[in-house]
Amino acid sequence: MNKMEFEIEPVWQSRFQKTFLAGTGREEALHFCSIKVDSVPDTLESEGISLCKHWLEQDDFPRDGILLLHLERKRKEFWNTNQVCVYHQLYEFETKNIDQWIRGCTWKGESETSEWISLIESVDSKPLECIAKHFGAAIVSPDEPLRLEELKIPKPWGHEGWYTGVEKRGVASVFDHFGCTELPYALGLFPEKLLNGHDKKLILLKTLNPLSEAVMGDLYLEMHEKKREVYVVTALDPEAWPSGTGRILAGLNSKVKDRYHDRFGASWREPLLLDFQEQIQEYEITRRKMDQLLDQLKEQLGISGEEEITPQQLADLENKLPQELRKEEALLREKAYSFIASVPVKLGDVVTFPAMQIHSLQHGIRVIEFQTPHYERLIVMFAQKVLTQDHWDTERAIRLLNTEPYQLPEPVSLIKENGFIEERIVDFPDFTVERIQMVKTISKEFCCEGNYHLLICVSGVAHLESESGKINELLPGPAFLLAAGTRSYRISNKVSETLIFLRAVPVKNTMGAQD
Incomplete structure (x- = not known):
């Protein structure tokens, strides 16, 4: 008996099991098994596929049936102050084809098996789809792309659209026509294959x-100690940037x-950074005066000081502030910003920010962003009240910042042939990103080679075809996650003059798995 069998055996004996025979509209026998896994020791991290195989080894099934394995489990949600949550996993697989055909769905909350098992009895085929629809859950298969929809996160300067973010402010999800499932739970169905x-x-x-x-649409002037970021410019507001x-x-x-170099020679760095820091600190005093007055005006309207308001509300309130204070704020802000380079960008440009690089995306410039999953930043300064923390990190950021002049990176050409162009736009230690262009009629096969792929379309429409032949539309809006276990997938541009999409791939084994 191996380790998994030894650890699962105590709960395996307490399983609930039932068989629905073929006939009366049902072409194949349906075998159902339900297990409470929360009593299994934490050292057991077996996924559904392993448990399905364990079940097959325990029982002698005919080779023409469908198996449904239900697991009731518990987990701590790291994004939700480690709150313990009950959740369910339901796996469907064929006894004759377990290595090639398995899929599942998962949902959160208490639900008695007896309450929904009657749904299985009433369907002639595809019981998993029936249950997924009932609970509004997406069906996940490690052999098919997972569709990720944008989750809108409001910000003082506009909004972010998350595809893979998981934290207290919001949790990205996997979607299909049956429902949606929070990303950590979807990944938990097939962690090894995905x-x-x-x-x-x-x-x-x-x-x-x-x-x-x-100003109102300008992001924080910030810096990261660990996080690495890459932007691809997808739109420039013509009112903000008419040129x-x-x-x-x-x-x-x-x-x-x-x-400063002319004045101080080789010792220019220290006096420059000191003056920069003092200029920001002078601005911060005025900025906080404005924020205090704005909070008072908000309270008069019945709005708390920490509550977010619309940009128009903020503009209306700022117009009520003393004109001299507003002039002082604008003057000091420009003095502080004068220490930072202003870099021109156009539609399609790539902008990368390694760690320790001070930066601020400006108003009216929309971008797609890839970054390492580190939730940290140092706020150097901000022309609005910071709602997520009560301080700026100016002193630490300036002590650490990279003082080399910033330049836009040059993409590295990987392939350029017959209407197909592949460029590497970033090569960070943690991940790479490629920009791929395909003219009309081009069809190309891609291989995952043991790494998951994240795809998002910049412009155009194409077919994303899995090995099974199923097709998803690749177009601006949704993103797709291709499992690391995917051998290949095909993208075909059948309608657009030019298709442009981005592909992000993690560098193998740069980060260990985390709970």
């Missing part, structure tokens, strides 16, 4: 959608750096 040892916290994929108004060229803040202003 991730192949990669971190359960996926590469973060999101969109940033700033407001078009200057078609936007600007972001990134790195030290080379002219300011030259001025």
Whole structure:
């Protein structure tokens, strides 16, 4: 008896099992088994496929039946203050084809098996689909792409659109026409086949959608100690940037750096950073005066100081502030920003930020962003009240920041042939991102090679075809997760003059799996 058999045996004996025979509209026998797994020791991390095989070894099934394995489990949600949650996993597989045909669904909350097993009895085929529809859960198969829809997260400067983010502010989900399932639970159905040892916290994929108004739509001036980011510019608001060229803040202003170098020689760094820090601190005093007055005005309207308000509400309130204070804030803000370089960007440009790189995306510039799954940042300054923390991290950020001038990266050409272009736009230690362009009629096969793939379309429409022949539309909006166990998939551009999509791939074994 191996370790898994030894650990599962105590609960295996307490299972509930039932068989629905073929006939009266049912072509195949249906074998159902339900187990409470929460009593299994924590050291047992067996997934559904292993338990299904264990079941097959225990019972002698005919080779023409369908098996449904139900597991009731508990987990701590790390994104929800480690709250313990009861959840259910339901696996469906064929006795004759377990290695190639298995899928499942999962849902949260208390639910007695006896309450929904009658649904299984009443269907002639596809019992898993019946249960998934009943609980509004997506069906997950490690052999098919998982569709990720954008989760809108409001921000003071606009909103983020999350595809793989999992934290207290929101949890991304997998979607299909049966329902949706939070990403950590969907991944938990087939962790080995989907991730192949990669971190359960996926590469973060999101969109940033700033407001078009200057200042109000400008993001934090920030820096990261661990996180690495890459932006691809997908839209420039014509009202904000009528010339078609936007600007972001990134790195030290080379002219300011030259001025300090002329004055202090090789010792320029310390006095420059000291003056920069003092300029921000002077601005912060004025900024906090404004925030206090704005909070008072909000309270007069029955709105708490920490409550988010709409951009229009904020603009209306700021217009009520003393004009001299507003002028002082604008002047000090521009003095602080003068230390930072303003970098021009156009539609389609790639912008990368390694760790220790100071930066701020500006108003009216929408981007797709990939980043490492580290939820940390240092806020250097912000032209609005920071709602997520009560302090700025100016001193630490300036002590650590990279003082080299910032330059937009040059994509590395990987393939360019017959209407197909593949470029590597970022090569971080944790992950790579490729930008792929395909003209009309091009069809290309891609291999995962043991790593999951994240796909998102920038422009155009194409067919994303799995090995089974099932087709999803690849178009701007949803993203797709291809399992690490996927041998190959095909993308065909049949309608668009030019298809452009992005593919992010983790670097193997850079991060261990985490709970």
